[in-house]
Amino acid sequence: MAAAVESFAAKGFHGTTTRDIASGAGMSPAALYVHHRSKEDLLHQISRAGHVETLELVQSAVATSDDPREQLLAVVHAFVVRHAEGHTGARIVNYELHALSPEHLEEIAAIRRRIEQEMRGVVERGVTAGVFSTPDPHMTSLALLSLGIDVARWYRDEGAWTPAEIADHYGELALRMVGAASSP
Amino acid sequence: MAAAVESFAAKGFHGTTTRDIASGAGMSPAALYVHHRSKEDLLHQISRAGHVETLELVQSAVATSDDPREQLLAVVHAFVVRHAEGHTGARIVNYELHALSPEHLEEIAAIRRRIEQEMRGVVERGVTAGVFSTPDPHMTSLALLSLGIDVARWYRDEGAWTPAEIADHYGELALRMVGAASSP
DNA sequence: ATCGGCGCTAAGCGCTTGCTTAGCAGGTAA
DNA sequence: TTACCTGCTAAGCAAGCGCTTAGCGCCGAT
Numbered sequence A, B: 001m002a003a004a005v006e007s008f009a010a011k012g013f014h015g016t017t018t019r020d021i022a023s024g025a026g027m028s029p030a031a032l033y034v035h036h037r038s039k040e041d042l043l044h045q046i047s048r049a050g051h052v053e054t055l056e057l058v059q060s061a062v063a064t065s066d067d068p069r070e071q072l073l074a075v076v077h078a079f080v081v082r083h084a085e086g087h088t089g090a091r092i093v094n095y096e097l098h099a100l101s102p103e104h105l106e107e108i109a110a111i112r113r114r115i116e117q118e119m120r121g122v123v124e125r126g127v128t129a130g131v132f133s134t135p136d137p138h139m140t141s142l143a144l145l146s147l148g149i150d151v152a153r154w155y156r157d158e159g160a161w162t163p164a165e166i167a168d169h170y171g172e173l174a175l176r177m178v179g180a181a182s183s184p
Numbered sequence C: 001a002t003c004g005g006c007g008c009t010a011a012g013c014g015c016t017t018g019c020t021t022a023g024c025a026g027g028t029a030a
Numbered sequence D: 001t002t003a004c005c006t007g008c009t010a011a012g013c014a015a016g017c018g019c020t021t022a023g024c025g026c027c028g029a030t
Helices: A001-013 A018-024 A031-037 A041-062 A066-086 A087-095 A100-130 A137-154 A163-177 B001-013 B018-024 B029-035 B039-062 B068-085 B087-095 B102-127 B139-155 B163-177
Strands: none
Touching: A001 A018, A001 A041, A001 A087, A001 B139, A018 A031, A018 A041, A031 B018, A031 B068, A041 A100, A066 A087, A066 A100, A066 A137, A066 B018, A087 A137, A100 A137, A137 A163, A137 B139, A137 B163, A163 B068, A163 B139, B001 B018, B001 B087, B018 B029, B018 B102, B029 B068, B039 B068, B039 B087, B068 B102, B068 B139, B068 B163, B087 B139, B102 B139, B102 B163, B139 B163
């Protein structure tokens, strides 16, 4: 599975052959089929595991505080660090959905909806509490997730910024986007 | 080329066959090769045209005003509308770069750098003029582009928001991100 | 000592891939 | 009329694809 993650992230699902994955894992192509039903099955398992982990990450970040402001910072920080450090896996999670079978795609889409609900909840509670101010909490929360997801696209390990530095800056941007005061 | 755009956007470069493109264009597979050297050549032409158009769009948006605030609004609005309305082409432009040959990729990367420079210029001039305030103009301008690019990933024609509505909201978010006052 | 099963490989099957070849209808010009 | 374009198709080639089959070495249990 690790070899599949590497290949899928580098060349895309359709650009990867079962021989690529097998040689990356130091095996013959036939050995893959002892453990996995098909190439799509591999993608499905990788995608599901990645989505579940991200959902849990977001949920536990929300649970660290009762203050929407702290929740937002925690979620954005965790989300951005994950998409930077784990950009290899995150690319598969976010950019290879079209290669999933319709049933598998629907399963994954359900997890994505729950992630969106978590973010939306944070923003809406902040607005209700009067500490955030935004004309459309729905679109703003979507933009916050969008910003984090896209980190996986442009982030490079050899780049000038560490994941933590990006996450800190993005935390500040997030506070501004929801109309919270810059610093306590 | 229009048929190739459709197929590449829907299934990715490697997921698309020359027979897909040909039947989409109402031709036999061999007819493609009268006009294009290879499948990669098609991708290259589509990608280059898309990048050049985006660069020109950004440049002309910047040229509409001398005020960094107005420039930012114009660039973000044009950029977001383009990535929403033209999400089919924008997906190829942004998510199929890995399928280009090394030489073609370098050519495209140069155009992308010029787009980034335009956005960075707007933010930096705003900071210099004292109308924007951000701890890292470089990262902030990258985040602004990132937000616009990712619209192409999640936007759906049948969604609740029009491209103009998204662009308006994103303009407001952009002003907040660079630390400009919300309204004049 | 012998067995069954696990994890693997060598070989390859049937099909699809990107692309090529040979040739043909219709239009243009001398 | 002849010659030659342009834009196309039918057919197909070599290579690569996802996946299967047959079989082998190893190991713990009997």
